[in-house]
Every structure is written in structure tokens, then in C-alpha cells.
Amino acid sequence: MNATGGEARHEPLPAPPSLRDLSERGPFALFLDFDGTLVELAPGPDEIVIPSWLVESLNRLSARLDGRLALISGRAIVDLEKHLGPLALARAGSHGADCRLADGTVLGRAPTALTDGALGELAAFAEIEGFVREDKPHGGALHYRHDPMLEDKGQAFAKAFAGRHGLEIKRGKCVIEFVASGADKGGAVSALMAEPPFAGALPVFVGDDVTDEDGFRAAGQLGGFGVLVGDREGSQARFGLDGPADVYRWLEIG
Numbered sequence: 001m002n003a004t005g006g007e008a009r010h011e012p013l014p015a016p017p018s019l020r021d022l023s024e025r026g027p028f029a030l031f032l033d034f035d036g037t038l039v040e041l042a043p044g045p046d047e048i049v050i051p052s053w054l055v056e057s058l059n060r061l062s063a064r065l066d067g068r069l070a071l072i073s074g075r076a077i078v079d080l081e082k083h084l085g086p087l088a089l090a091r092a093g094s095h096g097a098d099c100r101l102a103d104g105t106v107l108g109r110a111p112t113a114l115t116d117g118a119l120g121e122l123a124a125f126a127e128i129e130g131f132v133r134e135d136k137p138h139g140g141a142l143h144y145r146h147d148p149m150l151e152d153k154g155q156a157f158a159k160a161f162a163g164r165h166g167l168e169i170k171r172g173k174c175v176i177e178f179v180a181s182g183a184d185k186g187g188a189v190s191a192l193m194a195e196p197p198f199a200g201a202l203p204v205f206v207g208d209d210v211t212d213e214d215g216f217r218a219a220g221q222l223g224g225f226g227v228l229v230g231d232r233e234g235s236q237a238r239f240g241l242d243g244p245a246d247v248y249r250w251l252e253i254g
């Protein structure tokens with residue numbers, strides 16, 4: 001609330017420079033979040049609708065950038081590939097825990113899975129309390145888009161559960177996730193930017209969710225910037241786009 005009792009408002013972020021303007025300044029690299037950025041949010045993780053042209057367009061855009069395009073998702077890479085088919089793009093899944101170059105070379109340490117004990121506890125809590133559980137090879141998620149009132153209960157559980165199992169909590173849109181501590185999307189940007197063909201380029205991170213703020217920060221620290229999709233007060237992004245359709249227009253795909 002502001003001083004007059006109304007909702008606090010903030011100025012919308014300006015649109016990012018066009019790809020053409022960016023390329024005139026020198027080589028740039030694109031780091032693209034998936035859900036809410038490249039595809040519209042859907043009621044559940046497997047209900048997303050992928051435009052038929054998306055993968056081919058991303059491949060062409062990557063070629064135009066000499067390979068300097070990466071998908072950076074909270075989803076596991078295997079889940080991205082379930083929806084998109086085998087990927088020939090640089091990619092990071094599981095919130096940065098699993099980072100790979102376009103040819104599949106793994107960067108950093110191999111990601112760890114939740115223990116059977118942790119998975120069992122998560123499954124039992126989800127079933128009893130009515131969360132939709134998403135099992136991931138390197139984590140787990142509790143979804144409550146169908147019942148936003150579950151958020152407080154989920155948060156209380158998450159704190160204790162993450163503490164017991166030494167996990168990190170990742171907050172997202174109607175989701176609470178757990179991954180091994182130390183991974184975030186900023187780390188994935190830094191790891192990729194240390195490697196060819198990304199090294200020396202200006203990094204641009206495009207994303208819609210709280211976990212994308214780590215990507216915005218890393219891009220900024222490396223001389224680039226973030227582009228927020230949608231709206232969030234206090235974002236570290238320098239520019240903004242409205243939603244996936246606006247992202248497609250800006251990327252000149254579709």
C-alpha cells in the first residue's frame with residue numbers, strides 16, 4: 001500500500017532494444033527461460049501448449065547468433081526434451097543444477113537427486129494436503145495453482161523439509177520446489193558465459209519468474225541485462241515484455 005492507501009504502483013519497464021540494434025553493438029547471447037516466457041503458463045506442468053514452430057525457430061535464431069542461445073529452465077532437461085524433442089541448443093535445467101553446451105558437454109558437477117526418504121516424505125505431504133506433486137530427476141515440486149490457499153501450508157512445510165534434507169527452496173508461480181543447494185540460474189549463465197561460443201558476448205537473460213532474478217543479476221554483472229516478462233515490483237531486469245507473444249515478436253520468431 002502507498003501513503004494514500006492505494007495499491008503501490010511502479011512504472012512499466014521499457015521495451016528492450018531490437019535484436020538488430022543489439023547486434024550493431026557487438027555479439028550478444030540470449031538466455032531464455034521456458035515456462036511463462038517461451039510458452040504460456042497452463043493449469044499443470046504437462047498441460048503446456050508448445051507452438052509447432054517453436055523449436056525450429058529457436059534453432060534458427062541460435063544459428064543466427066552463432067550458437068549463443070541457451071534455454072535456462074526450472075524444469076529438468078529430460079522434461080524439456082519430453083515437450084520439445086531432443087535439443088541441439090545450449091541448455092540448463094533444474095534451476096541451473098544441470099548445465100550443458102549445445103553438443104551435450106556437461107558443465108560443472110553432475111546434479112544430485114533427492115533421497116528416497118525425501119521423495120517419500122514429499123509424496124506423502126502432497127497427497128495428504130492436496131498439492132500436485134511433480135517428481136524431477138534432480139528435485140521435486142509442490143504445485144498449488146488449483147488451490148492458491150495452500151500456499152501458506154506449503155511454505156511452512158517447505159522450510160522444515162528443506163532444513164531436514166539440506167535442500168534449497170525455489171519459489172515460483174504457484175509452485176514450491178526443492179533442489180540441492182548451490183544451484184541457481186545465475187550460476188548457469190556464468191558457467192555458459194565462460195565457454196565458447198558465449199565468452200565475450202553481452203548476455204541478455206529473459207524470464208518471468210522469481211528464480212529468473214538470479215539470471216538477471218548474473219547477466220548484469222557480466223555487462224548485459226535482464227528482460228522481465230510480465231510484471232513484478234523490484235525486479236532487477238532493465239527492460240520488460242508483456243508475455244510470450246511479445247517475446248516471440250521481439251525474438252522475431254513465430
Ligand SMILES: O=P(O)(O)OC[C@H]1O[C@H](O[C@H]2O[C@H](CO)[C@@H](O)[C@H](O)[C@H]2O)[C@H](O)[C@@H](O)[C@@H]1O
Nearest residue numbers: 034035041042043044045073074075173174175
Ligand atoms: O524456469 P521455468 O522454465 O519457467 O520453469 C519453472 C517451473 O515451470 C513449471 O511450472 C510452472 O508452469 C506450469 C505450466 O505452465 C504451471 O502449471 C505452474 O503453476 C508453474 O509454476 C514446471 O512445472 C516447474 O517444474 C518449473 O520449475
